[in-house]
Amino acid sequence: MKLFKLAALLSIPVIFAVGCESTPEQPTEAAPEPVAEKPAEAPTTTAVEPAAPAAMDPLDSGLLAKRTIYFDFDKYNIKEEFKDVVKAHAQYLSDHPGAKITIEGHCDERGTREYNIGLGERRASAIQQMMTLQGASARQINTVSYGEERPNALGHDEDAWSRNRRGEIVYTSR
Amino acid sequence: MRKLSQHLFLSVLLLLSSGAAHAVLQIEITEGVEGAFPIAIVPFGLEGGNGQLPSVIMSNVISSDLARTGRFKPFAERDLVARPTQQADVQFHNWRILGADYLVVGKMRSTGPGTYAIQFQLFDVFKQTQLAGYSIPARQEDLRYVAHQISDIIYETLTGEPGAANTRIAYLTVVRSEVGKSRYSLYVADADGYNPQVVMQSNLEILSPSWSPDGRYLAYVSFENTKKYAHGEAAVFIHELATGKRQEIAKYPGHNGAPAWSPDGTTLALVISRLHEGDRSNYDIFLFDLQNRNLKRVTTDPGIDTYPVFSPNGKFLLFTSDRSGRPQIYRKDLNGGREERITFTGAENDRAVISPDGKKVGMVTNDGGNYRIAVLDLETRHLQVLTDGALDESPSFAPNGSMIIYATTYNNRQVLSAVSTDGRVKQRIPSDEGSVREPAWSPFVKK
Known part of the structure; x- marks a missing residue:
């Protein structure tokens, strides 16, 4: 029987996508050593030089440290409370022409998967558009949508949903 | 109609192979017919x-x-x-x-x-x-x-109707091994859940499997190359089941998704959000000719158009569009003519599938805040909600039109279920592995 041969063959072509990770690429930043918080130990014989404070990256403080913009259900307009964050990143991009970001659009689990990929892209595009209006260059900004596929919170209630309807700003070059 | 679940509860363990690293699907009939x-x-x-x-x-x-x-x-x-x-x-x-x-x-x-x-x-x-x-x-x-x-x-x-026991289903399993790590596996199994075979696995998303009309190929969306492309998005593949040979059909700069085969197998309808770098994102329906590799745009509306599906005679497409605000189902005559909205009941209607006789349209409907599987009778225009879940999705007709298989949530996990097209028979298909989603029932296999 043809069907059986087909089924038997199916066990062979297992294809693995190589070199992929399920988490979006995050800029890995060497965390500053917590020198100040080391507990006092037995007295040492040599005096320790106080560590010079690492040069603070402006992206790690204030509004620029905020990288997530949340949205209302089925909406893609940027809410008032997040406009300052978007503007701050736009200003940074404008001041650092070599910097590049990817904006990831995400949705909650309600609605169909492919529709949500469209909605996530609208969210990412809305952030991109506001940034370019604020002086960032369009070529500094990529957008991508993962729809409902990469939730932050795994619950099935408004609390989880509200944390999943988001745009995430990821610096690929600083 | 009276539920028979009280006196007829058949729990049939249909997959006896043990120890295999396969998702074991077990079919429980939760509601039978008087x-x-x-x-x-x-x-x-x-x-x-x-x-x-x-x-x-x-x-x-x-x-x-x-x-x-x-x-x-x-x-x-x-x-x-x-x-x-x-x-x-x-x-x-x-x-x-x-x-x-x-x-x-x-x-x-x-x-x-x-x-x-x-x-x-x-x-x-x-x-x-x-x-x-x-x-x-x-x-x-x-x-x-x-x-x-x-x-x-x-x-x-x-x-008096053909049976569908000798058919197959394609579906996806997703297993989260640790925070942020997932394993996506595309399977094909017999219609009774027996003999699951892995078609393809990835650490990144796989979506929207769709059978070719001869049952030899699956088209699907894979995020596997997201790191390669400048904009890092999904591509549409077709995959020959017997050989494992794959072709990347669409990898335009934006999203490439929602593939669906024409009844003659020559054309793939799909969604592309951007044809060229720098284009504004606009999710539209395209037709890709698999023989001469021509791409033809079908819709141009600025709304999100997605989930195209051919009618059994190949003469028109149904698709989802939110051009009127929320997603609704539209019909497009492929010989020209306007795009006509066909769903008016329910706040949202999305992901249409057409019964093999062309008379009914299955879809996901927003039923008072719950997402459920519904069937629209194209003649009477009556929309009947068939399921009672909160997040039911991905309907797919059996090739004899008797049942619709879909994904639902049960005990906080995503599992497959099936419901008869008249809503009277219900089955649950739990799995021992992760979440199971995106079912697609095969066509009749040509013998």
Whole structure:
């Protein structure tokens, strides 16, 4: 029987996508050593030089440290409370022409998967558009949508949903 | 309609292979139909073969297949009053007393090492007549398929419609091993959940599997190359099941998704959000000619257009669009003509599928805040909600139009379920592995 041969063959072509990770690429930043918080130990014989404070990256403080913009259900307009964050990143991009970001659009689990990929892209595009209006260059900004596929919170209630309807700003070059 | 779940709760473990690193699907019939045909399926006799038992108990497979349709109520083996294997041994009045409307007997005759001649007969108990009878040669490894063929012969003889036991389903499993790490596996299994085979695995998302009309290929969306492309998005692939050969069909700069085959297998309808770098994102429907590789735009509306599906005659497309605000189903005549909205009940309607006879449209409907599977009768324009979940999605018609398989949430996990097109028969298909989603029922396999 043809069907059986087909089924038997199916066990062979297992294809693995190589070199992929399920988490979006995050800029890995060497965390500053917590020198100040080391507990006092037995007295040492040599005096320790106080560590010079690492040069603070402006992206790690204030509004620029905020990288997530949340949205209302089925909406893609940027809410008032997040406009300052978007503007701050736009200003940074404008001041650092070599910097590049990817904006990831995400949705909650309600609605169909492919529709949500469209909605996530609208969210990412809305952030991109506001940034370019604020002086960032369009070529500094990529957008991508993962729809409902990469939730932050795994619950099935408004609390989880509200944390999943988001745009995430990821610096690929600083 | 009265639920039979109280007195008819068949929990049938259909997949007996153990220890395999496969998602085991187990089908539970949670709601049957009043008036299902009582049918007695007698264990098949065995002749020859030095007493070696065949690997498949034919009567069990046939009973499960028929029970799953909701149209039949097979008797438990222990209730059978006799064990005839051919017409000469059948005492019809015994089966009438038992309450069986129909009777199936058969035998397997060993014809050599690992080969059998399988004979079966279907009787009308009241008329005491044979309704169907066949002898089928089979190899040991084909026995399950022969059992499914017998189920389909019985189903068609008694209902007048083709059976779908000898078909397959494609589906995805997602296993989260640790925070942020997932494993996506695209499977194809027999329609009863047996014999799951991995088609493809990835650490990144796979979506929207779609069968070619000849059952030889799956089209799907994979995020596997997201790191390669500047904009890092999904591409559409077609995958030949017998060889594992894959082709990347669409990898335009934006999203490439929601593939659906034309009935003649020459064209793939799909969604592309950006044709060129720097284009504004606009999810539109395109047709990709698989022979000359031409791409033709079908829609241009600035809204999100997605989930195209061909009508069985290939003359029109249905698709989702939110051009009127929320997603609704639209119809486009491929010989030109305007795009006409066809759903008006429900806040949202999305991901349409068309029944094989072209008369009904299955879809996901927003039913007062819950996402459920509904069927629209194209003639009466009546929309019937078939399921009662909160997040039911991904409907797919059986090739005989009798059932819709879909994804639902049960015990906080995503599992597959099936519902008859009239909403009267319901099955749940739990799995022992992760979440199961995106089911697609195969077409009839050409023999």
